[in-house]
Amino acid sequence: SQKIEQNSEALNIQEGKTATLTCNYTNYSPAYLQWYRQDPGRGPVFLLLIRENEKEKRKERLKVTFDTTLKQSLFHITASQPADSATYLCALARTDSGGGADGLTFGKGTHLIIQP
Amino acid sequence: SAVISQKPSRDICQRGTSLTIQCQVDSQVTMMFWYRQQPGQSLTLIATANQGSEATYESGFVIDKFPISRPNLTFSTLTVSNMSPEDSSIYLCSVGAWTAAYEQYFGPGTRLTVT
Known part of the structure; x- marks a missing residue:
């Protein structure tokens, strides 16, 4: 069966360092992968999308890589700040119907804590 | 971007009863999705709701347990029927979202406790 694993339930990082989160998947050939941020008591908020034919995407202090051979995505936050503390979810789309028309499969998430 | 509201924000219900959750969007959208997030678990897709057609349910979810309505392009309801803990x-x-990033916008969620 399809499976998505995120490297750890919790990750503690010192402020200013780079946080690296991992998303691995098996039995899956996703059309694209997304990363979301979820704060307590709130719904997930979209951060980045990367397609199967893209190796890397950047947005401000965020960087995502996608290796379809390893079936893995890495999510990096550089110069991390306490405000980056949240749960980060990776999500895969089974198809590429376009326009956000695809239901997503999510990992359990990694709870990131940035310590001052 | 889209702003989504849900009602109720939380509820405590008795076993065997039903609860209807409302989802309101501030703009017209074609596709709406319902997810469940159990304690310590990932979000799991329940169903996809298109306006004007029957909802499409994922494996493990059935219409009798989770009936969905989609009366117009800005509103949907999910009912959790015959609830158990x-x-x-x-x-x-x-x-x-119909953008290049295909992002999805989420409501704040409805926290349901069944006793």
């Missing part, structure tokens, strides 16, 4: 969860609705 195993239905205790956060229920979220989301909509897809």
